[in-house]
Amino acid sequence: MNSPDNNLVNIEIDGIATTAAKGSMIIEVADRIGVDIPRFCYHPKLSIAASCRMCLVDVEKAPKPMPACATPVMEGMKVFTESKRAVDAQRGIMEFLLINHPLDCPICDQGGECELQDQAVGYGRSVSRFSESKRVVEDKDIGPLVQTEMTRCIHCTRCVRFLEEIAGTDELGGIGRGDRLEIGTMVARSIDSELSGNVIDVCPVGALTNKPFRFSARAWELMARASVSSHDGVTSNLYYHTRRNEILRCVPRDNEALNECWISDRDRYSHYGLRSDERLHEPMVKDSNGSWQIVDWDVALDAAAEILTDAGEDLGMLLSPSAFNEEYLLASRLLKGLGGKNIDSRLRETTFTDDASRQIQFECQLSEMAKADAVLLIGSNIHEDAPILGHKVRQAWLKNQAAIYAVMPRNYNYHFDCAETSVIEPGKMLGQLLSIAKALGESLDTRSLQANVANAVENAAADEFATHAANALKAADNALLLVGKMALSHPQADWIRALAQAISQAVAGRCNLIADGGNSTGARYYGAQPADGGLDVAQMLENPAKGWVLWNVNPALDFDHPALVQTALAAGKVLAVSSFNSDAILANADVILPLAATAESEGSLMSFDGQLQQVSAASKAPGMSKPGWKILHRLGTQLGLEGFEFSRLGSLEMPEECAAVRTDFEFAELEVSNGLNRLGEVGIYSVNAECRQSAPLQDTHLASRAVISMNPEDISTRDLSPGATVTATQGDQQIHLVLKSDPSIAAGCVLLPAAMAETAHLGSAWAAIEVEAK
Amino acid sequence: MNKVIRYFKSLMMIELWQGLGVTFKHMFKPKFTVFYPEEQIPKSNRFRGIHALRRYPNGEERCIACKLCEAVCPALAITIDSEMRDDGTRRTTRYEIDLFKCVYCGFCEESCPVDSIVLTDFADFHMEDPKESILDKQQLLALGDRFEESISKNRQQDAAYR
Numbered sequence: 001m002n003s004p005d006n007n008l009v010n011i012e013i014d015g016i017a018t019t020a021a022k023g024s025m026i027i028e029v030a031d032r033i034g035v036d037i038p039r040f041c042y043h044p045k046l047s048i049a050a051s052c053r054m055c056l057v058d059v060e061k062a063p064k065p066m067p068a069c070a071t072p073v074m075e076g077m078k079v080f081t082e083s084k085r086a087v088d089a090q091r092g093i094m095e096f097l098l099i100n101h102p103l104d105c106p107i108c109d110q111g112g113e114c115e116l117q118d119q120a121v122g123y124g125r126s127v128s129r130f131s132e133s134k135r136v137v138e139d140k141d142i143g144p145l146v147q148t149e150m151t152r153c154i155h156c157t158r159c160v161r162f163l164e165e166i167a168g169t170d171e172l173g174g175i176g177r178g179d180r181l182e183i184g185t186m187v188a189r190s191i192d193s194e195l196s197g198n199v200i201d202v203c204p205v206g207a208l209t210n211k212p213f214r215f216s217a218r219a220w221e222l223m224a225r226a227s228v229s230s231h232d233g234v235t236s237n238l239y240y241h242t243r244r245n246e247i248l249r250c251v252p253r254d255n256e257a258l259n260e261c262w263i264s265d266r267d268r269y270s271h272y273g274l275r276s277d278e279r280l281h282e283p284m285v286k287d288s289n290g291s292w293q294i295v296d297w298d299v300a301l302d303a304a305a306e307i308l309t310d311a312g313e314d315l316g317m318l319l320s321p322s323a324f325n326e327e328y329l330l331a332s333r334l335l336k337g338l339g340g341k342n343i344d345s346r347l348r349e350t351t352f353t354d355d356a357s358r359q360i361q362f363e364c365q366l367s368e369m370a371k372a373d374a375v376l377l378i379g380s381n382i383h384e385d386a387p388i389l390g391h392k393v394r395q396a397w398l399k400n401q402a403a404i405y406a407v408m409p410r411n412y413n414y415h416f417d418c419a420e421t422s423v424i425e426p427g428k429m430l431g432q433l434l435s436i437a438k439a440l441g442e443s444l445d446t447r448s449l450q451a452n453v454a455n456a457v458e459n460a461a462a463d464e465f466a467t468h469a470a471n472a473l474k475a476a477d478n479a480l481l482l483v484g485k486m487a488l489s490h491p492q493a494d495w496i497r498a499l500a501q502a503i504s505q506a507v508a509g510r511c512n513l514i515a516d517g518g519n520s521t522g523a524r525y526y527g528a529q530p531a532d533g534g535l536d537v538a539q540m541l542e543n544p545a546k547g548w549v550l551w552n553v554n555p556a557l558d559f560d561h562p563a564l565v566q567t568a569l570a571a572g573k574v575l576a577v578s579s580f581n582s583d584a585i586l587a588n589a590d591v592i593l594p595l596a597a598t599a600e601s602e603g604s605l606m607s608f609d610g611q612l613q614q615v616s617a618a619s620k621a622p623g624m625s626k627p628g629w630k631i632l633h634r635l636g637t638q639l640g641l642e643g644f645e646f647s648r649l650g651s652l653e654m655p656e657e658c659a660a661v662r663t664d665f666e667f668a669e670l671e672v673s674n675g676l677n678r679l680g681e682v683g684i685y686s687v688n689a690e691c692r693q694s695a696p697l698q699d700t701h702l703a704s705r706a707v708i709s710m711n712p713e714d715i716s717t718r719d720l721s722p723g724a725t726v727t728a729t730q731g732d733q734q735i736h737l738v739l740k741s742d743p744s745i746a747a748g749c750v751l752l753p754a755a756m757a758e759t760a761h762l763g764s765a766w767a768a769i770e771v772e773a774k
Numbered sequence: 775m776n777k778v779i780r781y782f783k784s785l786m787m788i789e790l791w792q793g794l795g796v797t798f799k800h801m802f803k804p805k806f807t808v809f810y811p812e813e814q815i816p817k818s819n820r821f822r823g824i825h826a827l828r829r830y831p832n833g834e835e836r837c838i839a840c841k842l843c844e845a846v847c848p849a850l851a852i853t854i855d856s857e858m859r860d861d862g863t864r865r866t867t868r869y870e871i872d873l874f875k876c877v878y879c880g881f882c883e884e885s886c887p888v889d890s891i892v893l894t895d896f897a898d899f900h901m902e903d904p905k906e907s908i909l910d911k912q913q914l915l916a917l918g919d920r921f922e923e924s925i926s927k928n929r930q931q932d933a934a935y936r
Contacts, residue, residue, distance in 0.1 A: 106840030106887045107864045215856050215864040218841045 011077040026068040026079055027055055037081050038090055038119045040097075040204045041156035042069035045261060046165055052097070052156050054119065056089040057081045065089040087123075094123040097154050100135040100179065101205070103128070108152065110206030113219035116154065137182055142171075143190030144699035145197055145265055147211040155181050159199040159208055166262065167193040168394045168415030183207070192701045193415075194387040194684060197268040201251060201261075212272060212696040213249040217241075225618035226253055229267035230322040230518030230598040231687055232386035233608035234366065236263045240271065240599055240618035247271045247599060247619045257367045258607055264387035265700070266684060266691060271599060273693030274619075278580045280594035281623025292586065297624065303591045305638050307573045311547020313339035316540045316572075317528075319551040320558070321345045321517020322688055323628060324603030324615070325526045326652060328519075330632035330644070331551060332527030337641030341534030342545065345523040347559045348485075348516050348682065350766060352536040354494040355529075361501070362521070362608045363510035364480055370395035374476030374509070376436070376469060377406040378500055379429060380484020383415060384684035384702075385514045386608075390415065393482070403476070405469040407432045409486065409679050410751060411744035419472065422465045425748035426766065427677055430492045433499040434460035437506075439470035444506040453498055470507075479509025485516050486681065489560060491766050512608070516687070518598075522606035526655070544571035551577050551628070552595055554689055556584035556760035560680075563733065563763055577631060580689035584760070594625035597690060601627030602649055676714070678730065679745070680754035680765020687755070706758035708771060709742040709751040720773055728752060729770045730763040736774055811898060819928035822878045823897035825871050825909065826917035828890050828925060835915060836890035839866040843882035843891050851875035852882060869911040874904075894921040895928060 008019045013026070013035050020029040025048070030037050040052035050070035057068045060078035065085055080086055098120065105111040137150040160172045160183060171191045174181050185191070191199070199208050222241035229236040236259035240247045250271055252263040283300030284292045295303075308315060317335055319328065328345070335343050346352075364372070369392035383390035396402040397416035404418045409426045422432050437444055439462035446454040462470070473479045481504045487496050497513065504511035515521075523529060530536050535543065541564050548569055559565045562584075569588040576589035579597045586592075598605075600621040605613045621627070629649055636644030646652045683704030685697040697703060708728055710720075720726055722741035727734055728750065735758070745751050754765040783789070808815055828836050839856035855868035882891045894917065901907060909917075918925070 106842065107838045109864075111840065215839065215858045217856075218845070220845055221841070 009073055009075040009077070011073045011075075011079065013079045014081055020073045023072050026057060026059075026066075026071050026073060026077075029073055030068060030079075030081065035081055037068050038123060039069060040115060040119075040154060041158060043158055043161075043202055046158060046161040046202070049157050049161065052154065053093045054090060054097070056086060056093065058083040058086040058089075090123050091125070094120060095125060095129070098124060098128065099130050100151075101154060102134065102151055108149070108206040109147070109209040109214055110152075110203075111218065114206060115204035135179055140184050141188065141190070142185060143192070143196070143211075143701070144696050145211055145269060146191060146200060147209045147214050149207055149209070150182060150184070151207075152205050153183050153207040154205055155183065156204055157183070158202040158204065159183065162199055162202050163191070163193060163196075165398070166198070166391060166394075167195040168398075169193040171196075172199075190701060194264055194266070194383050194702060195262055195391065197265045198252070198262045210249055212269065217243050217248050222248060224251075226616070227599055227618045228605050228613040228615045229263065229270075230605055231264075231266045231270060231691065232388070232518055233362075233515065233520055233606075234258055234386050234388040235518065235605045235607040235611070235613045236267050236388060237613070238263050238267055242619050245620040247274060257365075257611060258613075259388050260391075262388065262391065265702075266387065266687075266697065269696045270691045270694045272696055273580075273690040274597055274599065274622075276580070276693035276695075278582065278689070278693055279622050280578060280581045280592060280625060283594060283624060284592040286590050292592075297626075300591060300593055301634055301638060304575045304593060305635060307547050307575045307591060308334070308338060308549075308635065308639065310573065311338070311340075311545060313341070314546040315340040315342065315549065316535070316545035316547070316568075317343040317549045317551065318347060318537060318540070318553060319343070319345040319523065319528050319549075320553050320688070321347065321515070321520050321523055322598070323519060323523070323528070323551060324598070324601070325519065325522040325606060325612075325654065326603045326649060327551065327628040327632065328523050328526035328528035329652070329654065330629055330636065331549070333643040334632055334636050334639075334641060337636065337639065337643070341530060341532060342540050343528055343534060344530055344537040344540065345517065345520070345528040346515070347537055347553060348489045348765070349493060350489060350491050350538060350560050350764065351493045352538060354497060355536065361497075361511060361513045362610070363504070364512050365609045366392065366607065368478075369393065369480065369512075371400065372396040372476075372478045372480035373400045373402045374472045374479045375402050375404045376473060376479070376481045376503070377404065377408070377418075378433065378481065378483045378496060379408055379426075379487025379490060380406075380482050380514060381408070381412040381486065381681070382482060382484060382514070383412070385485045387684075389482070389514065396480070400478075403472040405465070405472065409746050409749055410742070413744075420465055420468055423744070423746045425677060425746045426486075426490060426679060427748070429487065429490065430495050430499075431460070432463075432466065433496060433503070435463050435466035436469050437499055437503055438462045439466040440474065440503065440506045441470075443474060444502060448505070449498060449502055453495060453502075456495075457499075473503070473507040473509060476507065476509065479504065479507045481509060481511040483511070483513045485514055488513060488515060489765065514608070516682075518688075519605045521608055521610055522604070525606060525610075541565060541568040544568040546572045548572050548574040549577070550574060550585070550589065552579055552689075554578075554580070554582045554584055555588050556582065557686070557692070557755045557757070558688070560754075560766070561764040562760045563731075577628065578689075579625065580693065582689070593631055594621075594623060595631065596621035596625045596627045600625075601629075603627070603629060604654075675748075676769050676771060677749050678762075678765060678767060678769040679749045679751045680759075681751065682755045682765075683753055686753070692755070704753040704756050706737055706753070706756055707740045708737045709740045709745055710771065711745045711747045711749075712741045712743055713747055714750075715739065715741055718771065720771065725774045726771055727774045728762075729772075730767055733762050735759060735762060739771070817895045819895070819931045821895040821897070821928075822880045822883075822893040823895050824873075824893070824899050824917060825876070825882070825914060826892055826894050826921055826925065827869065827911065827914040828892060828918045828922065829915065835865070836888045837866055837869065838888055838890070839864045840887060842885040842887065846881045846885040848879060848881065849875045849877050851877075866911060869914060871909045871914065872907055873901075873909060874907040889929070892918075892925055892929075894925055896921055896924075 039055040055068040056065035058080040224239040237253040237255040282294045438460040574589045577593045685703045726739045844852040853870045859865040
């Protein structure tokens with residue numbers, strides 16, 4: 001049998017004839033045709049180390065057994081994985097591996113799901129011949145998420161390769177040689193990658209295990225329930241491992257189109273927030289004295305329906321950007337039934353003038369992103385916005401040598417090298433984009449832009465960074481523009497979006513907007529954004545409604561301008577439907593309905609690129625809390641509205657078409673701010689209540705800390721001293737915090753994180769701020 | 775002819791005397807009735823009575839919460855919760871055996887890598903309330919402390935055959 005294709009070779013494994021691509025390894029072909037070869041160091045997503053030698057197989061005419069993971073296939077090759085020579089070699093390797101590996105599986109957390117344990121059953125000796133003393137290695141403390149037991153390490157270096165190749169943080173390495181080789185961090189420090197939890201999955205033994213989960217359950221007692229993460233729009237597929245209806249841990253579920261085989265730490269450890277004391281268990285109603293009474297559902301729903309009917313069309317709906325599609329659809333139906341139009345889920349955004357031109361903008365599919373060869377990052381701390389997207393950009397840089405340019409308010413610690421960066425205060429970011437647009441010259445079609453935007457481009461001057469970036473984008477075949485959460489919540493986001501779109505069109509590239517929340521795409525698609533003259537969140541807060549619905553949001557932490565939200569809510573009656581309680585909800589709401597969290601209810605989410613992901617309940621919701629669709633269904637039927645004639649979620653018909661958009665808009669004039677501006681970042685583990693309540697995540701170095709950070713130059717010009725407590729003033733609100741000097745921050749801005757209890761009383765995350773000595 | 779022999783045998787009550795013979799013979803043999811509970815019959819060192827959790831001689835509990843007994847139990851009578859104790863060791867926070875579910879098969883004992891859960895040779899137990907059927911960790915450890923002497927003796931005798 002001769003293959004006509006020159007890139008294919010014929011080989012035979014254990015008598016099974018097959019063809020394989022030239023240059024592929026024996027183990028890949030064996031995996032494809034279902035021949036099992038034992039392995040420890042080989043991982044399909046990582047580079048080949050061939051360090052464990054467990055995959056030794058017998059190759060015809062080869063003088064000795066060959067490692068299947070590092071032997072390329074050749075024409076006519078005959079491989080025997082179960083011949084005496086192969087099995088002898090594998091047994092020998094197993095005996096060597098077990099020399100220094102402790103044989104105390106009963107106390108090891110990996111017991112029952114350990115690759116070494118499984119292989120030892122097949123290839124190990126029943127009795128050890130090794131009577132000398134075993135090697136002992138000191139455990140390393142690498143942070144609150146990953147537990148180490150380095151004596152168990154078999155030096156496969158999967159974790160080292162993962163952090164080097166996928167996470168890009170090079171935080172682990174091997175020190176020493178031979179049996180003195182130790183995997184560690186060199187200097188004692190924690191692993192701060194936002195993907196660090198994946199080393200637990202790649203570790204074939206119990207050397208790296210899940211720290212918060214430690215010793216709490218065995219693999220065989222756990223039920224794996226498929227679910228989807230709702231912390232970012234990647235909608236990573238995952239399994240919740242549950243026992244007695246309680247989620248004990250979370251592991252990734254392969255989906256090549258989305259998260260591949262990785263998940264971020266945010267997805268992996270946020271479920272600890274579900275057990276927090278802040279969970280709402282019972283419906284509550286505020287009585288006439290202003291004190292809270294726990295009531296049953298019927299009473300609470302009557303009170304809720306009263307708020308809705310009293311408000312009628314003057315109802316404002318503010319929904320979490322991480323809710324289910326069904327919740328968005330039913331909420332918009334409820335609103336429509338009552339005659340209202342004011343609904344929004346873009347709670348952290350500040351500018352909506354361009355709503356007309358805004359579509360779901362994620363032109364480059366998630367699976368295509370790694371193919372980009374030039375990337376412009378606009379205000380995106382991509383590793384924190386959506387860690388999996390950071391991984392995709394890093395793959396583009398690693399595999400395609402993509403030229404990466406970034407415009408950002410502080411030097412984000414990217415896990416890839418940028419060709420050039422422009423670190424400027426938020427107020428000047430737009431100027432930098434105008435400059436890039438100008439540098440594109442003729443290729444940018446100014447006619448497609450609004451007149452004032454086109455004018456601004458005309459008047460801009462192309463600086464050096466802009467020229468380089470423009471040239472790189474123009475030269476690229478697959479240019480990719482990524483507009484991050486920071487840029488999208490920027491007061492000039494309308495201009496930024498328009499320019500990003502124009503630039504990507506000019507260079508025949510693609511533009512992806514990384515919106516806040518786990519289901520921003522679904523919110524847009526299923527009617528949770530204003531249409532037909534409805535008010536957006538900014539307008540709603542300026543013109544307070546008679547009645548409000550807060551859907552799983554914390555008024556103090558989930559908005560751009562918490563102080564404004566609280567005044568607006570005070571003007572009307574508030575129905576809060578939420579999974580988590582908080583002081584702000586207790587202070588503002590009149591009726592509270594307990595909501596099941598994403599992991600505890602059924603529904604669907606939509607990824608950034610529009611892939612529909614079905615979710616089913618992984619565990620039981622606590623107390624009396626109910627899934628959102630049931631709450632909305634009950635309210636809808638109680639009020640006798642249209643569109644609620646279904647009894648099961650499966651029989652709810654979802655619309656095919658995207659909701660219409662507003663068409664009246666004009667770009668606001670450009671304002672350039674002077675003085676200090678706040679840079680109110682939302683930390684990676686502050687995005688929603690579930691993450692904020694997760695103790696393991698809050699213990700990491702990546703979690704937000706309440707400090708004021710400024711550029712050293714700004715500090716010295718204001719006669720402040722780092723380490724001292726300073727007073728920051730925004731409007732008439734003040735805060736006293738420790739000042740930190742951080743040269744990565746652009747001059748002219750003050751980094752003071754948002755979405756923290758400490759900073760919740762301040763104003764907008766983007767407004768002017770004054771800092772003086774206390 | 776047989777009919778005639780049977781007639782005379784029945785007339786002379788031979789079968790009755792034979793039966794009484796057995797009775798009278800045993801009047802002169804030693805009695806094997808025991809006065810339970812004052813007296814106990816001898817038990818095998820493999821007797822499977824009530825469960826116990828053992829300790830090491832230094833007082834440290836043996837159980838390491840590996841959960842093999844829970845996994846092997848055919849009646850699902852064992853429930854274990856575990857966590858890391860402050861000294862970093864793997865320990866149970868809950869160890870419960872439901873005596874109503876237990877079939878006294880001894881698999882838990884067989885599976886235990888540290889000889890912690892054992893079946894003692896003590897079988898004289900009762901309960902007055904159905905709720906008492908569940909033995910918790912403290913009760914099991916107390917049973918272990920109470921029967922440690924016989925447990926270790928039985929295991930010593932059986933060691934050669936394991």
